[in-house]
Amino acid sequence: DGGITQSPKYLFRKEGQNVTLSCEQNLNHDAMYWYRQDPGQGLRLIYYSQIVNDFQKGDIAEGYSVSREKKESFPLTVTSAQKNPTAFYLCASTFLGNSPLHFGNGTRLTVT
Amino acid sequence: DAKTTQPNSMESNEEEPVHLPCNHSTISGTDYIHWYRQLPSQGPEYVIHGLTSNVNNRMASLAIAEDRKSSTLILHRATLRDAAVYYCIPAPGANSKLTFGKGITLSVRP
Numbered sequence: 001d002g003g004i005t006q007s008p009k010y011l012f013r014k015e016g017q018n019v020t021l022s023c024e025q026n027l028n029h030d031a032m033y034w035y036r037q038d039p040g041q042g043l044r045l046i047y048y049s050q051i052v053n054d055f056q057k058g059d060i061a062e063g064y065s066v067s068r069e070k071k072e073s074f075p076l077t078v079t080s081a082q083k084n085p086t087a088f089y090l091c092a093s094t095f096l097g098n099s100p101l102h103f104g105n106g107t108r109l110t111v112t
Numbered sequence: 113d114a115k116t117t118q119p120n121s122m123e124s125n126e127e128e129p130v131h132l133p134c135n136h137s138t139i140s141g142t143d144y145i146h147w148y149r150q151l152p153s154q155g156p157e158y159v160i161h162g163l164t165s166n167v168n169n170r171m172a173s174l175a176i177a178e179d180r181k182s183s184t185l186i187l188h189r190a191t192l193r194d195a196a197v198y199y200c201i202p203a204p205g206a207n208s209k210l211t212f213g214k215g216i217t218l219s220v221r222p
Contacts, residue, residue, distance in 0.1 A: 033210065042199065042214035043156070059211065090155050098144045098203060101210065103155030 003027065006091050006104035013085075013111050021076045021107045023091035032074035033092040033101070036060060043090060049074055050096060078109065085111045116200050121217040124190045132185040132216050134200035143202040145176060145183050150197045150215070159185065161203065195220045 004025040013019045023032065031050045035043040045058030049068040063082025068074055074093075078085045088108050092101040117135040124130040136145065144163050148156040160167055160174045162183075167174040173186040187194055199215040 035212070042197075043212035045209065045211055048209065056209070058209065088153075092155070098161070100146060100158035100161060101148070101156070103157065105155050106153070108153075 004091060004093050004102050004104040006089075006107050008107060009105065011107055011109045013109070015111055016080045017111075018080060019078050019085075019109065019111075021078065021089055021091075021109070023074045023076065023104060024072055025074075025093045025102070026072060027093060027102060028071070029093035029102070030071070030096045031094050032068065033094075034058075034064075034066065034074070034076045035090040035092065037088040037090060037106075046076065046089075078111075085109060116202065116213045118198075118200060118213060118216045120214070121219065123219045123221060124187075124194075125221050126192060127189050130187040130190045130194070130218065130220075132187070132198050132218065133182065134184070135182045136200065136202050137181040139180055139202045141180075145174070145180075146201050146203045147172070147174065147183075147185050148199045148201070148212075149194075150199070156199065156212075159198070190218075190220045192220050192222065194218060 007022045033048040034046040037043050044060050046064050047066040049055035052068050052071050055066050055068050065077045088106050090106045091104045094101045144161050146161040147159040149159050150156040160172050162174045175184045197215040197217050199212050
C-alpha cells in the first residue's frame, strides 16, 4: 500500500543530544513537509521541500535541520540548539500543483 | 501568506448537520481552500478542497462564499467519529508553504 511512514512512533532523548526523525513516502510525491504540534495547538511549519536537494525554512526552523537527498525521504534532525524539543512531529507529502497533503502518523519526541 | 480565522470550538448533536466556518479574507485568487481533520494522536487527514464552486464528496460538502473570503465545511449527519479538530488552509496552486492555524475542535453529543 502506498503511504507515508514516520518512525519511530515514540522517541526519548536526553537533553543536549541531536536526534533524527525519519519520514519516508512511496507515493511518488514531489513535496514534503515537517510540522510540529504542541498540546492543544495547531500545526506549525518547520521545513518544506519541493524538489530533491532543495528545501526552505518554515515558520519555526531554528534548532532544526533537514536533508532531501532522495525523493522518497525527508529526515528531520532536532539539534541541541532547539530549546523546547518535546513535541509531536508530523511529516506530510503531496504532488506539486494543487493536491491534498498526506500525513504520516507522527513521532512523539520527549526530551528530558 | 493568507491567514485563516476559525472559532475555537463547536458542539453538535449526533445525526444533526454541522456547519464549520472559516474566514480567509486575505486569500489570493489562485489559492484553493483545503479542509483537514485530526483525531487525537494521529496525523491530519484530508477532507475536501475547492476553488470557487461548492464541492461534495462522501465525507462532506464545502460551501465557498462568492467573494471567496470565507467557506463552510458541512457534515450532513454528524457521528461520534466526526469529533475531531478541523483545519481550513489556503493552499497556493504551487503547493509551497502550507500553514495551519489552530483549527476548530468539534464535539459531538450522543
